[in-house]
Amino acid sequence: MTDPKAHPAKAFRAAILHSLANPTDVGLEDSYQYFDDGVLLVADGHVVKVGHADDILPSLDPSVEVVVLENKLITPGFIDTHIHYPQTGMIAAYGEQLLDWLNNYTFPEEKRFADVNYAREVAVQFLDELARNGTTTALVFGTVHKESVDVFFQESEKRNLRMIAGKVLMDRNAPEDLTDTPESGYEDSKALIEKWHNKGRLHYAVTPRFAPTSTSEQLRLAGKLLEEYPDVYMHTHLSENQKEIEWVQELFPESKNYLDVYDQHGLLSSRSVFAHGIHLCDGECKRLQESDSAIAFCPTSNLFLGSGLFPLSEIEAKGIKVGMGTDVGAGTSFSLLQTMSEAYKVMQLQGKKLHPLKSLYQATLGGAKALSLDHLIGNFESGKEADFVVLDLHATQLMKFRMEHAQSLEDKLFVLMTLGDDRTVCDTYSYGQSVYNR
Ligand code: GUN
Ligand code: FE
Structure with a gap:
């Protein structure tokens, strides 16, 4: 066991999106969870919980550091x-x-x-x-x-x-x-x-x-x-x-x-x-x-x-x-963002659509299932390993401008994967620890 004091609890406050199931199986509505003002609480390399800031912040021990991230979206790695x-x-x-x-x-x-x-x-x-x-x-x-x-x-x-x-x-x-x-x-x-x-x-x-x-x-x-x-x-x-x-x-x-x-x-x-x-x-x-x-x-x-x-x-x-x-x-x-964008185009050439929430599933929880690792990684269920990314919704001038015209979550996510690349990634965390900071 790792000493928990070595990795004290830390909270990340931003918009948070993760997949719960394959949209093809359960329908889009039930396939994801989104918090426009969310908190991801991690400790000792694992997800403790995820939820709306109003629900989670009052319950946090005052000693827990809260990292506030503006215009960012947190998704699973x-x-x-x-x-x-x-x-x-x-x-x-x-x-x-x-x-x-x-x-x-x-x-x-x-x-x-x-x-x-x-x-x-x-x-x-x-x-x-x-x-x-x-x-x-x-x-x-x-x-x-x-x-x-x-x-x-x-x-x-x-x-x-x-x-x-x-x-x-x-x-x-x-x-x-x-x-x-x-x-x-x-x-x-x-x-x-x-x-x-x-x-x-x-x-x-x-x-x-x-x-x-x-x-x-x-x-x-x-x-x-x-x-x-x-x-x-x-x-x-x-x-x-x-x-x-x-x-x-x-x-x-x-x-x-x-x-x-x-x-x-x-x-x-x-x-x-x-x-x-x-x-x-x-x-x-x-x-x-x-x-x-x-x-x-x-x-x-x-x-x-x-x-x-x-x-x-x-x-x-x-x-x-x-x-x-x-x-x-x-x-x-x-970049899996660019890969999702090309996947969309491959589907377009076949007269099919690829919904951005489906793409996100495919690149996170769907990948974890393909690798039989979905009991450990792929989303933010409590107890899973804290592998996540902080994506910048204003990564480039064009993306920032386009995001201002984006209404729905789907719209924002689709812009993110169509215009996004490595410039979109601010931080990457593996097992709760930073492995990359832009
Ligand atoms: N088939 C056999 N080897 C390879 C490889 O290295 N790349 C790809 N794309 N296909 C392969
Ligand atoms: Fe290959």
């Missing part, structure tokens, strides 16, 4: 359900779709992570960038090098972040110095699980890059790890690009479809997260739903690589969990 930390240095690489992008840009950069000093430098830069953008939890790809994940966890631990990460498994169809073997991949993953999984706020994800870069033997051993450690995560890519899908059929001719390759190797469970899933057939959707697996919707990446438009409404209607991912470096922003 953002949750990024798919991102690659080693791709920080090659974000915005010109001109290619998935497979050429991997060969021409991604693999050369990931080779540099054989140097553990470089890996640490990028991990620090990456975690700074997450904090600057209000992201407090992420599901993160490392590289094939086990040290890349070791330093990532070390740096995450220093900041007391709730993070999930894993070493890439890749034993074919990649440059020789970026491949492991089924056995070394298994052993290295196992050592990292033993060292880091459930240590403080950290968790491990078994991370085969995608079906084309693993042999059946490597996927079998990935499944074995999941059997040996049932609460470890599984994180990979699925059905992102048409050429990728055709390649998977050639490499695994005996499998019914792309997802079936993973299914045959025991990689589907409520702790499995598949990035993209843009071009899925009915059979794949059925298995994702039955296994309670999640998809990470990565709109900036899907647009940037020209991968396609994710059919969010159809996937949700089939009962599949969906979180939001930035997918940096194929994604073009660390």
Whole structure:
């Protein structure tokens, strides 16, 4: 137990908004709580309570510090359900779709992570960038090098972040110095699980890059790890690009479809997260739903690589969990605000709407549910971990001007996510402690 005196109770007074449930399940009205003059009381890393200032302030012990924030909105910290930390240095690489992008840009950069000093430098830069953008939890790809994940966890631990990460498994169809073997991949993953999984706020994800870069033997051993450690995560890519899908059929001719390759190797469970899933057939959707697996919707990446438009409404209607991912470096922003804005446009191109309260849910509580962490993070229910962001409604001249014309909460929130980015984030708190101040 942490000494409570080390983290005395502190109250934050501002407008406060958090999700209570998926608007698609319960309707918009019952999906959130909003206090125009609210107080969030935190102590010892956890939410004590949230409510209207008039209800909470009179009951506070006079010793509790009250931080008053004008023209600010407090929301839960953002949750990024798919991102690659080693791709920080090659974000915005010109001109290619998935497979050429991997060969021409991604693999050369990931080779540099054989140097553990470089890996640490990028991990620090990456975690700074997450904090600057209000992201407090992420599901993160490392590289094939086990040290890349070791330093990532070390740096995450220093900041007391709730993070999930894993070493890439890749034993074919990649440059020789970026491949492991089924056995070394298994052993290295196992050592990292033993060292880091459930240590403080950290968790491990078994991370085969995608079906084309693993042999059946490597996927079998990935499944074995999941059997040996049932609460470890599984994180990979699925059905992102048409050429990728055709390649998977050639490499695994005996499998019914792309997802079936993973299914045959025991990689589907409520702790499995598949990035993209843009071009899925009915059979794949059925298995994702039955296994309670999640998809990470990565709109900036899907647009940037020209991968396609994710059919969010159809996937949700089939009962599949969906979180939001930035997918940096194929994604073009660390900001979940910008990611929500691009998600809206992806839906517009399909003739659909994406309500701002739904987007907020997706980037917070929905992400927590996709990661099976909603008992710990994702909103401000009493007892949850105090991961939150202070957003500036007057972050830029334009936003300030536009906010003055915004009437409803929905209107303000939509402006915030359409015009917002890292400039909008004033403060980021993880476990009740500041990890970023603008
Ligand atoms: N598929 C396999 N590897 C990758 C990757 O690094 N990024 C994306 N977007 N898709 C992938
Ligand atoms: Fe990715």
